[in-house]
Every structure is written in structure tokens, then in C-alpha cells.
Amino acid sequence: MSASDCIFCKIVARTSDSQEIYQDETTLAFMDIHPANDGHCLVIPKAHFETVFDMPPAAFGRVGSTAAKVARAVNEVLRPRGVSLIQANGELAGQSVLHVHVHVLPRRTDDNLLINWDRNSNNERRFDRERIAEIAVRLRSRLRG
Ligand code: 5GP
């Protein structure tokens, strides 16, 4: 997949909308459009790399650093019972978007979230755009501080 066809590159270029919560020179964080759990966010490098194998380790380090910041904000603002950081490489690992991303997943008691959760689940609450936007406002404000 080339960068010009990539949905996450379009989000970086702002030719596609997202509920952005944080950015710095090389990374961007935004709300997942089909959250596996309430408060599910994504952290990506601004540059297009399909998998972790395609990028310099130090560039992944910057993504990791932003993921740690976002995870901290999620933990403080949403007060989940835990936070999982997940990053998939290849279809078998569950990767559906071929632009490196770290999932920041708030965990709750009995959420039974599998590593390869159903990316196309149609749980109504999870798809609630207003709910996603409301969480984005709270995380954005925490990450600004
Ligand atoms: P993967 O399946 O590659 O591990 O994760 C890709 C994630 O990107 C999924 O959780 C999916 O919901 C999310 N996603 C796919 N397309 C979009 C989009 O256009 N905008 C946002 N915000 N998230 C997306």
C-alpha cells in the first residue's frame, strides 16, 4: 500500500477527519473510529511505515513515547482498571491498517477483550460518535497540560 492510499496518512495530512488528541513533530494520537472499548485511541508515526520492521527502531521509540503519554492521560482521565498497549504487524497479528499504530486500550472488569478483537464489531455504544468526541475533548485537555 502506498502512502497516498493510506487512511492514516490522510488523517496526518488532514484530508480525512479524526478526533485528534495529541501531536508532536513526528507522532499523532487520535480516537479510534470503531473503538474496541470506551476510550480506545491510536498513536501513529506521521511518516508512513507499514510495520515495525519497516521503520528505524528510534522512530518507533518516538511512537512509544507518545503512547506512554497518551496511556497516562487515559489512565488519569478515564480511570479504567488497566490499560493495554497493543501493536499488530501483519494480518495474522490482527493488523488491518498498513500504517504502524499503537492501540491504547482502556481495560475494564470482564471486558473479555481478546488481542484479535473483532475490528468490525457493531456494538452501538462503541460506535457512538458523540461519545468518542466527548472522550477526545477530555483527553486533549489533559494532554495539553
Ligand atoms: P489494526 O486492525 O490494524 O490493528 O487497527 C486499525 C484500527 O484503525 C482499528 O481499530 C480501526 O477501528 C481503526 N481505523 C480504521 N480506519 C479508521 C479511520 O478512518 N479513522 C480512525 N480514527 N480509525 C480508524
Ligand code: ZN
Ligand atoms: Zn500511511
